[in-house]
Amino acid sequence: MSVVRGARIRACAADTLQDGDVRRIDLPDRSPIALFRLGEQFFATDDTCTHGAASLADGFVEDGEVECPYHGGRFDIRTGAATLHPCTAPLRTYPAGVELGEVVIDLTHAVADEGRNDEV
């Protein structure tokens, strides 16, 4: 992982993630990011579940959703929306794309901040 410019980071080589994979990206100055590959697309969300302190990178990816390893709540990987109880608050999502074979995540443009509840 390296910083491209500002809060844009190069997370990893795109070909190191396969369809359905998720990887936790630890960062020195903020909470970790979960990076998902769905087909040929990459998606980045906050890694920490909005219901508790679980790492979603340890979760189970199926049908475009990630299931939290703690209590089985689920989120839509593309939008961050909570899709299954006990998760109700959405995850923040971040634009991610491939540049020169590497996945770049833009941490300056979080989406889905509305409706979040950071209290757990």
Ligand code: FES
């Ligand atoms: S900590 Fe994720 S569902 Fe409870």
